[in-house]
Amino acid sequence: MKIDQAHKSPNFNERALPISQLVLHYTGMETGQAALERLCDPEAKVSAHYLVFEDGRIAQLVEEEKRAWHAGVGNWRGIKDINSSSIGIEIVNGGHNFPDSDGLPPYPDEQINEIIALSKSILGRYDIQAWNVIGHSDLAPERKEDPGEHFPWSGLAAAGIGLWADFEPEPDRRILFELGDRDRGVAIIQQGLAQIGYDIAVTGQFDERTKFVMTAFQRHWRPDDISSLIDMDCLQRVGALVRLLP
Missing domain, CATH: 3.40.80.10 (Peptidoglycan recognition protein-like)
Structure with a gap:
């Protein structure tokens, strides 16, 4: 080099x-x-x-x-x-x-x-x-x-650079939550995103900030489908990454 x-x-x-x-x-x-x-x-x-x-x-x-x-x-x-x-x-x-x-x-x-x-x-x-x-x-x-x-x-x-996890080969893309939704499941994924490192509050509401963070997450860890929504596949990916953290 x-x-x-x-x-x-x-x-x-x-x-x-x-x-x-x-x-x-x-x-x-x-x-x-x-x-x-x-x-x-x-x-x-x-x-x-x-x-x-x-x-x-x-x-x-x-x-x-x-x-x-x-x-x-x-x-x-x-x-x-x-x-x-x-x-x-x-x-x-x-x-x-x-x-x-x-x-x-x-x-x-x-x-x-x-x-x-x-x-x-x-x-x-x-x-x-x-x-x-x-x-x-x-x-x-x-x-x-x-x-x-x-x-x-x-x-x-x-090559040993960065965080990655093995994800499902046939992902489940069922939409769980969209902008404006409020649910305990939204809080769960917000908590996971915060644990990974994102600056996001755990509010339980799919607000604009959550949408931006979901977009960034998908760009990094699910680049083939940037929907900005929360689906089952994203929930599973967040969970898989969190399990790799200390």
Whole structure:
């Protein structure tokens, strides 16, 4: 794994927390060069520790011990200053902002292979647990969609990066609850989502916040069907993931 040190971003400051999380993003821009320029622009006030191009090239923009400005407002497992607690990897991909003719642009194998190698090296240096390897949409479900439902989370988990569980091969997609419903079952899935790490209150009502969190959950752990609703399959998936937690 070769890391380019030629480009440095001025957009960082000192950490206030130890490193315990790894956050993956897509750039959501038309080109990698445009993303690189923005991440290094002092006027933009955004950055990341690493930028991974489609061909697998990696640029380190901020030193790991510094607080890069990649996460913004969010919350994961009770931590609100995600920038202080995390290392951020930006992945060159147009995502929902720049889809191609077939939909969301794919992540090339060369790129994913380098993301796996980079992530493994980071996990080897810090005490980052599987449940703290997350996407931007997980920590900010009302604001963000990246790295998107086309990101291969299951492949990373197979390589030892992130939380995954074996799910039913023939999922039961019966809808249990929709927006506005109030039920003990809603409270059960809200509790499970909170245990996984999402910032969600256990109210028993399927409110707007629950809808956003369900969408983020499905993007990460059920990317083939993003209904934003609570169905039996999602209930089972949340339960399977919770059982993997300490």
